[in-house]
Each structure stands twice: as C-alpha cells, then as structure tokens.
Amino acid sequence: MTFSFERFSATRRLILQGAGSVALAGLGNLIALPALAAANDKYPEDAFKQKGDKDAIQALYGRSAEASDKVKLDAPEIAENGAVVPISVTTTLENVTSISFLVSGNPNALAASYQIPEGTLPVVANRLKMQQTSNVIAIVEAGGKLYSATKEVKVTVGGCGG
Incomplete structure (x- = not known):
C-alpha cells in the first residue's frame, strides 16, 4: 500500500x-x-551584593572556608581579556552540595554559585568577568564544611567596563 x-x-x-x-x-x-x-531554591541576593569576598562567603554560607588540596581550581595565569576568563573546579570530596566562584577584585565579589544535586559529579566550569588582576576563589561545600582553593589571575584588559 x-x-x-x-x-x-x-x-x-x-x-x-x-x-x-x-x-x-x-x-x-x-x-x-x-x-x-x-x-x-532561594536566590542568595544578599551574597551577590557583597563587595568583599569574605563578606560574600559569610552571607552565602554563614561561616568561613578552609583551604584544601582536594579542591582543584583551574584558571589561567594571565587572562588577556577580562570579559571572558575560563575557570573550572573539580574535587574529590564526598557529599558536595554547592560550588561557588568569587573574584576578589570585582565590584561584587560573588560571581557564581551552584547547587549540586546528590549523585552529581562535582565539576563546574564557567567564564567569568574580571575587572582587574585579583584572586579567584572556589568554595566547595561538602559534608557540611567549606573548603576553598585560590589562584591569582593577572588581567591585561579589564572585563567590567574598565
């Protein structure tokens, strides 16, 4: 047919x-x-308004983080264009519930914050804007504790209008 x-x-x-x-x-x-x-999920509006990284971490999590070699932050040594700085974070920590990125030299320090669902591989990549040379901080919340990794990124041309 x-x-x-x-x-x-x-x-x-x-x-x-x-x-x-x-x-x-x-x-x-x-x-x-x-x-x-x-x-x-409640949007952490207050944390995104904070100017300093310590204040943003406090507003987001209510406590400070400890440096850990189990958090691997991958960011370039030099960013030729601060408007698109590629970064990523991976961790071997168990029970990861959130990952956040902060840029100390930006007008607002908190750049991104992700909730990680249970059973998800704790890997996050992003492209951040950076106004100037400064520290990029990755915060990983795992098992009720905060862990961090920090790396200085040199910016040749600022990406926040500067």
Missing part, C-alpha cells in the same frame, strides 16, 4: 508542523521539572 498526499487535504508542511508541535509538547514536561526544582 502506498501513501499519497493527493488523497488528503493535508500538506507536507502541515504534517511537519503537527509533528513538531507534538515533539515540543513532549519536551515541555522535561523542561518544566528542572524549572520547578530551581524555583524552590
């Missing part, structure tokens, strides 16, 4: 649009689940 479009009033375009609509409707459920989970 052969299929012929001539016997139907539907065009190929109409059929493709219908198939696309069905596919998008199916994806809607997948997209909504992470959005609902994220909506339940």
Whole structure:
C-alpha cells in the first residue's frame, strides 16, 4: 500500500508542523521539572551584593572556608581579556552540595554559585568577568564544611567596563 498526499487535504508542511508541535509538547514536561526544582531554591541576593569576598562567603554560607588540596581550581595565569576568563573546579570530596566562584577584585565579589544535586559529579566550569588582576576563589561545600582553593589571575584588559 502506498501513501499519497493527493488523497488528503493535508500538506507536507502541515504534517511537519503537527509533528513538531507534538515533539515540543513532549519536551515541555522535561523542561518544566528542572524549572520547578530551581524555583524552590532561594536566590542568595544578599551574597551577590557583597563587595568583599569574605563578606560574600559569610552571607552565602554563614561561616568561613578552609583551604584544601582536594579542591582543584583551574584558571589561567594571565587572562588577556577580562570579559571572558575560563575557570573550572573539580574535587574529590564526598557529599558536595554547592560550588561557588568569587573574584576578589570585582565590584561584587560573588560571581557564581551552584547547587549540586546528590549523585552529581562535582565539576563546574564557567567564564567569568574580571575587572582587574585579583584572586579567584572556589568554595566547595561538602559534608557540611567549606573548603576553598585560590589562584591569582593577572588581567591585561579589564572585563567590567574598565
């Protein structure tokens, strides 16, 4: 049996649009689940407003972090363009619940903060803006404690409008 479009009033375009609509409707459920989970997390607005890194860490976590060799911060020695400084952090710590990045020399120190779901590999990469040469700090919350790694990044051209 052969299929012929001539016997139907539907065009190929109409059929493709219908198939696309069905596919998008199916994806809607997948997209909504992470959005609902994220909506339940409280945005740390006060922490993002802090000028200094110690104040931002205190506002975000309520305590200070200890340096650890189990937190590996990968950032360039020299960033030629402060508007896009690639960084990443990995850790061998167990029970990681959050990872945050701070840039000491920026107008607001806290650059990014991520909640890490249970069972997720604790690896985060980002591109940060840096106004000037300063320390980049990675904070890892694991097992109810805070651990950190720090690296100075030299910026040749600032990325925060400077």
